[in-house]
Amino acid sequence: MNKHIQSQTKQQYSSSFCEKDKTGWHATVLTLFPTMFPGPLGLSLAGKALNSGIWNLKTLDIRNFAPNKSRSVDDYPFGGGSGMVMRPDVVDTALEAVADRPGPRLYPSPRGAIFDQSWAKILAKEPGAVIFCGRYEGLDERVIKARKLKEVSIGDFVLSGGEPAALIIMDALIRLLPGVLRTTTALTEESFENGLLEYPLYTHPRNWNGIIVPEILTSGDHAKVKAWKRLEAESITRKRRPDLWKQYMKNKDK
Known part of the structure; x- marks a missing residue:
């Protein structure tokens, strides 16, 4: 993908984000597997809240910002080591495409701060959250720092990718949004x-x-x-x- 096409892709996503879903809590997920969302969050209470507009979801396919025809987003790590690393240029361009989406930038990672109920309460009070789902061995450290991604862990174990963690984080805070549960007693x-x-x-x-x-x-x-x-x-x-x-x-x- 050349820079012109890459720029068009960015504009396409940015304009679609601006035109729709201006109410509710905004969830934005960047992933290599967009069809994994909303997944279980499209069912039960979270699903009803999604359909009623209490929260909205936008997914972004990271491969759309790959710089080549093969749509590769990773490369070998400097210094050696097993696995591949997600390229900083691809990640940065994808994140720039959602610059207008509200909320903190989260990156599920085993080395992040432990996600807990108090953190869920804080995120539920934000206008939304942008979650970058890593794959392979993770992201290039430079883009993590440059984009000020907040690393967050759901426990001391390793997953194949950030998508399951993103679903868990979203589920924990969506149920805290006003109108999702029938009564506030259920929360207390x-x-x-x-x-x-x-x-x-x-x-x-x-x-x-x-x-x-x-x-x-x-x-x-x-x-x-x-x-x-x-x-x-x-x-x-x-x-x-x-x-x-x-x-x-x-x-x-x-």
Whole structure:
């Protein structure tokens, strides 16, 4: 692809972004596999929110900005090593094409800061997010710094590409957008709210295989039920996540 065609491609994407989807939370995904989106986010609550305009999605095929007919976006790493590295010129041009899209520039990477619920809340308050999904061994370090990409990790493991991580990040924050969930109570009583994991949940039948729902939950005493939920949440957090429990107790003592 010569520079003239590359420029036309950039203008095509930029104009399409400006003309449509001016309301809602804006998700922009740069990927080698656009058909992976919206994927599961096109279903259930996220899918309904997408159809109703609470959030919108634009995907960009990175190969459209390759500088050659073979549409290659990677090359061998300087200094040797296994695998290939995504070229900085291709990545930079693709990111420039979405310069008008709002929100921080995120790059899912194992070496990034750990993504958590507090970060999801921050992103949900932004007008949107631009997520670059890397492949191969990753991106050239120069474009990461030049474009000020915020590296973000969903855990201490390695994926084949950034797409699954992007879907997880988007799912976590889309459900926080106003109007996605029926009630705000659903958000305030789940895991990581108030620094604790969620308490045990029960439903009908009351007696299942000889195991009976805790009597206090059917007592009708709202104060006792609330106290039970807090104690159970504290117990589970203390046993399963000592790191969260330590922070919870630290905040509690303030």
